[in-house]
Amino acid sequence: MSRRPVRPARVSLVAGVASVALLLTACSGPSGAAGSTTAADPLRGTVVVLAAASLTEVYGDLAAQFEKLHPNVTITESFGGSSALAAQIVQGAPADLFATANEATMKTVTDAGLGDGAPVVYATNVLTLVVPPSNPAEVTAVADLAHPGVKVALCDATVPCGSSAIALLAAEHLSVTPVTLETDVKAVLTKVELDEVDAGLVYATDAQTAGGTVKQIAIPDAANVVNRYPIVVLSRSTNQAAARAFERFILSATGLAALRKAGFGAP
Amino acid sequence: MRRSAGIRRRGPAVAVWVIAGTALALLVLPLLAILLSAPWPQLPALLAAPETLQALGLSVLTGVISTALCLVLGIPLAVVLARSVSWPVVPRRLLRAAVTIPLVLPPVVGGLALLLLLGRNGVLGRYLAAIGITIPFTTGAVVIAQTFVAMPFLVFAVEGALRGADRRVELAAASLGASRWQVFRSVTIPLVAPGIAAGAVLCFARALGEFGATITFAGSYPGVTRTLPIASYLASQTDLNQSIALALVLLVVSVAVLLGLRDRWLPGVRG
Numbered sequence: 001m002s003r004r005p006v007r008p009a010r011v012s013l014v015a016g017v018a019s020v021a022l023l024l025t026a027c028s029g030p031s032g033a034a035g036s037t038t039a040a041d042p043l044r045g046t047v048v049v050l051a052a053a054s055l056t057e058v059y060g061d062l063a064a065q066f067e068k069l070h071p072n073v074t075i076t077e078s079f080g081g082s083s084a085l086a087a088q089i090v091q092g093a094p095a096d097l098f099a100t101a102n103e104a105t106m107k108t109v110t111d112a113g114l115g116d117g118a119p120v121v122y123a124t125n126v127l128t129l130v131v132p133p134s135n136p137a138e139v140t141a142v143a144d145l146a147h148p149g150v151k152v153a154l155c156d157a158t159v160p161c162g163s164s165a166i167a168l169l170a171a172e173h174l175s176v177t178p179v180t181l182e183t184d185v186k187a188v189l190t191k192v193e194l195d196e197v198d199a200g201l202v203y204a205t206d207a208q209t210a211g212g213t214v215k216q217i218a219i220p221d222a223a224n225v226v227n228r229y230p231i232v233v234l235s236r237s238t239n240q241a242a243a244r245a246f247e248r249f250i251l252s253a254t255g256l257a258a259l260r261k262a263g264f265g266a267p
Numbered sequence: 268m269r270r271s272a273g274i275r276r277r278g279p280a281v282a283v284w285v286i287a288g289t290a291l292a293l294l295v296l297p298l299l300a301i302l303l304s305a306p307w308p309q310l311p312a313l314l315a316a317p318e319t320l321q322a323l324g325l326s327v328l329t330g331v332i333s334t335a336l337c338l339v340l341g342i343p344l345a346v347v348l349a350r351s352v353s354w355p356v357v358p359r360r361l362l363r364a365a366v367t368i369p370l371v372l373p374p375v376v377g378g379l380a381l382l383l384l385l386g387r388n389g390v391l392g393r394y395l396a397a398i399g400i401t402i403p404f405t406t407g408a409v410v411i412a413q414t415f416v417a418m419p420f421l422v423f424a425v426e427g428a429l430r431g432a433d434r435r436v437e438l439a440a441a442s443l444g445a446s447r448w449q450v451f452r453s454v455t456i457p458l459v460a461p462g463i464a465a466g467a468v469l470c471f472a473r474a475l476g477e478f479g480a481t482i483t484f485a486g487s488y489p490g491v492t493r494t495l496p497i498a499s500y501l502a503s504q505t506d507l508n509q510s511i512a513l514a515l516v517l518l519v520v521s522v523a524v525l526l527g528l529r530d531r532w533l534p535g536v537r538g
Binding site for chain 2 (some may be wrong): 079083084086087152153156158159178179180181182183191194195196197
């Protein structure tokens with residue numbers, strides 16, 4: 001192959017520099033939200049919320065309500081497995097507010113000195129059994145998960161829904177061999193919704209959100225494992241005022257009512 | 268043809284060097300960071316852990332099978348693609364686009380597409396399920412996901428070699444009485460062997476690194492579907508040292524593959 005001398009066009013050079021500059025500004029953290037500023041409302045800017053996958057719907061609704069009350073604030077939410085989010089924060093992800101699905105994962109962040117004050121536990125959740133509407137394996141109780149041939153999806157032990165599932169199955173003295181261990185609770189729900197597995201263990205709130213796409217089989221309270229949901233403002237938050245205001249909103253009567261309506265229990 | 272010496276001697280502008288240096292740093296520094304943060308003292312124990320060996324074994328096994336599948340299916344596809352230059356423009360471009368799709372598609376989308384096709388409720392999968400075959404959550408599903416994402420690497424490498432090959436040799440063989448299959452097997456294949464080797468190595472490296480399509484289509488279960496990249500991702504959530512150890516294994520294998528390829532890693536490109 002012969003090599004031709006390359007003479008870069010000035011235009012592409014300028015475009016390259018411009019895109020680097022754009023990237024840099026995009027990474028420079030929370031900036032003022034668009035819109036007119038009202039003198040009465042001192043809250044402005046962006047609040048980055050990292051929250052457990054099981055909080056997706058209710059936090060989404062509450063963020064929209066909060067943004068209506070405070071038009072100068074933008075809430076940016078990222079949902080995922082609690083432990084993945086905790087690892088991101090410990091690795092320095094820029095975030096203002098952190099909400100997990102159990103206290104153990106929260107502890108990895110507060111132990112690293114990244115919580116501003118102690119986390120507040122404001123909701124609880126329990127596991128429930130979900131099956132596809134046709135219930136192909138005729139599952140009626142948790143004990144059926146141990147039957148050979150029943151395809152079960154669980155959360156991986158590294159995420160709260162997985163550690164709860166393991167505790168629940170151990171308490172019932174059941175030996176279950178799942179076909180897959182998913183990285184968050186919504187991934188388990190999806191596998192059941194797609195009818196690719198016969199059953200899955202998810203949070204009661206996820207089963208409620210899923211509506212008719214799955215069939216829920218409740219687990220008796222006595223046998224169940226209760227997850228406690230903590231929330232904390234992060235010490236590295238660059239918008240403490242707005243982050244605290246959103247946390248107060250979640251803990252307010254409005255926020256708690258929305259959580260109860262979504263199926264979360266009171267601690 | 269003589270080139271003007273003035274143009275040849277002028278290198279790129281300083282700004283180009285600076286930006287190129289930034290680009291190189293972006294590509295190389297993260298890998299250096301893995302080496303610098305690796306838990307070297309604990310490394311032997313981490314690498315000898317049963318979960319690591321299990322994930323490595325599964326990754327190598329599925330990678331080898333996927334590469335073999337890519338060779339069997341991809342070489343004929345490359346031949347068709349190379350010959351498609353004489354086709355009308357629309358089918359020619361459609362064929363090329365179809366082969367390119369896995370390269371540009373987010374692997375998670377590929378995995379979801381495979382699930383919707385081959386899942387037990389999928390477009391084809393429901394008929395397979397009726398005769399007792401379910402593919403998702405099996406090692407076979409890992410192989411299918413890897414073959415899906417790795418195939419274009421093989422096809423394009425072989426196609427490039429075919430286009431560069433001298434067709435007159437094939438014509439000569441045919442004129443001497445060789446059947447079309449004999450020409451393909453005894454002339455065409457040996458002619459493009461370096462391209463096939465390069466494609467197979469790239470294909471293996473891509474299969475080894477597959478994550479998104481695998482976790483979506485095949486799930487994640489130790490020893491069955493939890494390959495090295497998935498194990499490394501899961502470990503990153505709880506035990507960073509374990510995650511780095513697994514990442515190191517992937518890095519070493521990838522670099523070894525590239526060194527093995529030397530300059531043949533893309534047809535037409537010589538270092």
